[in-house]
Amino acid sequence: MTDSLSPRAQKLRDAGHKLTNARLAVLQALEESGGHITSAEVLGRVDEIDSSVGRASVFRTLDLLTGLAIIRPTYIGTSMTPTYVLLPEGHHHHIICTNCNRVIEFDECGLEAIAAELEHRLGVRLTGHLLEFYGLCDQCV
Amino acid sequence: MTDSLSPRAQKLRDAGHKLTNARLAVLQALEESGGHITSAEVLGRVDEIDSSVGRASVFRTLDLLTGLAIIRPTYIGTSMTPTYVLLPEGHHHHIICTNCNRVIEFDECGLEAIAAELEHRLGVRLTGHLLEFYGLCDQCV
DNA sequence: AATGCATTTGATACAGTGTATCATTTTAGT
DNA sequence: ACTAAAATGATACACTGTATCAAATGCATT
Ligand SMILES: [Zn+2]
Ligand SMILES: [Zn+2]
Ligand SMILES: [Zn+2]
Ligand SMILES: [Zn+2]
DSSP states (O other): OOOOOOHHHHHHHHTTOOOOHHHHHHHHHHHHHTSOEEHHHHHHHHHHHOTTSOHHHHHHHHHHHHHTTSEEEEOOSSSSSOEEEEOTTSEEEEEEETTTOOEEEOOOOOOHHHHHHHHHHHOOEEEEEEEEEEEEOTTTO | OOOOOOHHHHHHHHTTOOOOHHHHHHHHHHHHHTSOEEHHHHHHHHHHHOTTSOHHHHHHHHHHHHHTTSEEEEOOSSSSSOEEEEOTTSEEEEEEETTTOOEEEOOOOOOHHHHHHHHHHHOOEEEEEEEEEEEEOTTTO
């Protein structure tokens, strides 16, 4: 069988995890959402995709994907209800307005140099990063 | 009265908020902790500092400080129980090992250039940032 | 295709975290 | 000191994430 697996599903399998319905449903929910989605929204979408998937498996999968650096929980504005962000190419960057909580995404980060330096100096192997600027958006300045 | 206010307390006042016992107790708890502290730990420390401070005010203050970019909630390893990080000079950087959850702090980031570019291009005013690398620490490589 | 086992699951009941409410207290400016 | 507005603490609540465990499933091997 020459199944064409999504890259993230492949990453799951490569890490030695099984590709179950629950996990694929969560991945699909995340990918359809386009980023910055709360656990409540994931639960809702997964329920539409496959209502037999249980609550616990959704949270287990979110933890698993976080550990594999496929998603990253972040906070927007308040201390509760994290937002899960897909990390498409191993990194993600946004600006959060501390006044209106608007989120502005951007692509360039120029962090490759410092990442390489850290790997060399600290002996770590870096697979991705999240860069979060905060301040006032153009509407709130 | 020439009260010498801590810089963060000053920042609170400058933003038009009152300097109450509850807020000062939470600030003190955060500062004594040295970074990466959970809400449960904040609640415990605040209770020692001033047991009359109520639970709700602690959470209200954490939200307030987050909005002012004085602290930032982040996740270590799992999707629950955020860790609050003090942002001493407007920015904070760490590496999280996706295997053992060790946290490695580092200082240099070299993000001033891109911050200035974003301010110019997007019309925003940036006051700080959080940079989170993830990967494997030297023990786990 | 059928087998076998370790992994994963779903249901449920639970623990813990953060919040709404509102009468009372406190702050800070006059 | 006086006052209005802001903030508080107590409580009860809602919601998010988790422990448990018998049953189901993925997948490597035959
Ligand atoms: Zn804004
Ligand atoms: Zn980047
Ligand atoms: Zn490690
Ligand atoms: Zn920095």
